[in-house]
Every structure is written in structure tokens, then in C-alpha cells.
Amino acid sequence: MSLPSKLHRFLLKAETLLLVTLLLSLVVIAVTQVVMRNLAGGGLLWADAYTRISVLWLAMLGAMLGSRRQSHLAIDAFVRFLPARWKNRMARINNGLTGLICFTAAWFSGDFLAQEYRYADLAFANIPNWWCEAIIPLAFFVIALRYSVAAFSPENQTNLDT
Known part of the structure; x- marks a missing residue:
């Protein structure tokens, strides 16, 4: 393997x-918070x-995972009726188009992140807001890459897990 x-x-x-780790930590923190308040x-x-x-x-x-598996929401009413060679x-x-839109979203969310960096506000526990929001441009960029690769691959990939 290369x-x-x-x-x-x-x-x-x-x-x-x-x-998985984030989901588990969210559940533990939320339950702990409810128990402590009560x-x-x-x-x-x-x-x-x-x-x-x-x-x-x-x-x-989750959006990145959906893009990896290409199990995103799609409106395929039109595509469903096309001949096989056009699908x-x-x-x-x-x-x-999805890749292009996600690259655009990554660009603008990167600009948003730069603004947040300049404001230097804190989210919690001395953690800057921009650290917490850094996932936005990163995720859009990863999603854009995945769909762009799928658009230009010899055969349209339906699962990028491999």
C-alpha cells in the first residue's frame, strides 16, 4: 500500500x-450538566x-462523513428518469457543482474565521472563538475536495471510504 x-x-x-469521541463527550457533558442542575x-x-x-x-x-460516502441529501427526481448513459x-x-459551491463556502467561511481571529473573543475556558469555528472552513474544504475528486474520476465514485 502506498x-x-x-x-x-x-x-x-x-x-x-x-x-465518535465528540459525540460521546457531548452526551456525558450534557447528562452531567442536567444532573448537576437538578x-x-x-x-x-x-x-x-x-x-x-x-x-x-x-x-x-457529519457532513464530512456524508460526503465521504456520498450519502448526502439529493434531489434526484430529474436524474432518475434519464437514460443510463446520462446518469x-x-x-x-x-x-x-457541489465541489464548486463548497469551495466557495470554504473561502467565505475562511474570511469569517479571519475576522473572528481579529476580534479575539473567547468561547469558554480561555479558548478563542476562532478555534471553535475552525471546523467550518476545514469541513467545507474537505467536502469540496471529495466532490471534486468524484467529479473528475474515471468512474463516478459512490463511496470514498476506501
């Missing part, structure tokens, strides 16, 4: 591990901010 292939597999596993009359000061940020990260990581072309066009 080095790029090993690196790709490592990154896929890291992405999945981060998603039993001790208060909770963790940073838990609400952590929960909001975790939901953002879960959404973006692959339409899939390539759809993937290319």
Missing part, C-alpha cells in the same frame, strides 16, 4: 474517531458553550 493511501486511511479513521442547583460554567460548539463540530463532521454524466456535473 504512502498516500496509508495517509488517506489514517485521516478517514481519525475523522471517524473524532466524530441535584446541586448549578452546573458547569462552560458546559453550555461546549454543548453549542460540539453541535457545530458534530454537524460539520453518470449528471452525477459528475452534480459532484462538480
Whole structure:
């Protein structure tokens, strides 16, 4: 197995591990917060901010996972009725447009992140807002790359897990 292939597999596993770890930590923190509020009359000061940020990260990581498997939401009412020879072309066009839109979203969210860096606001526990929001341009960039690769591959890929 080549080095790029090993690196790709490592990154896929890291992405999945981060998603699972984040989901578990979110559940533990949320349950702890509810129990502490009901039993001790208060909770963790940073838990609400952590929960909001975790939901953002879960959404973006989930979108990355969906792009990896190409199991995103799609409106295929039109494509469904096309002849077989056109379906692959339409899939390539759809993937290319999706990649272009996601590159654009990555660009603008990168600009947003730069603004957040300049503002230097804190999210919680002395963690800057821009660290918490860094997932937005990163996820859009990864999604854009995946769909762009699928658009230009010899055969339209339906699963990028491999």
C-alpha cells in the first residue's frame, strides 16, 4: 500500500474517531450538566458553550462523513428518469457543482474565521472563538475536495471510504 493511501486511511479513521469521541463527550457533558442542575442547583460554567460548539463540530463532521460516502441529501427526481448513459454524466456535473459551491463556502467561511481571529473573543475556558469555528472552513474544504475528486474520476465514485 502506498504512502498516500496509508495517509488517506489514517485521516478517514481519525475523522471517524473524532466524530465518535465528540459525540460521546457531548452526551456525558450534557447528562452531567442536567444532573448537576437538578441535584446541586448549578452546573458547569462552560458546559453550555461546549454543548453549542460540539453541535457545530458534530454537524460539520457529519457532513464530512456524508460526503465521504456520498450519502448526502439529493434531489434526484430529474436524474432518475434519464437514460443510463446520462446518469453518470449528471452525477459528475452534480459532484462538480457541489465541489464548486463548497469551495466557495470554504473561502467565505475562511474570511469569517479571519475576522473572528481579529476580534479575539473567547468561547469558554480561555479558548478563542476562532478555534471553535475552525471546523467550518476545514469541513467545507474537505467536502469540496471529495466532490471534486468524484467529479473528475474515471468512474463516478459512490463511496470514498476506501
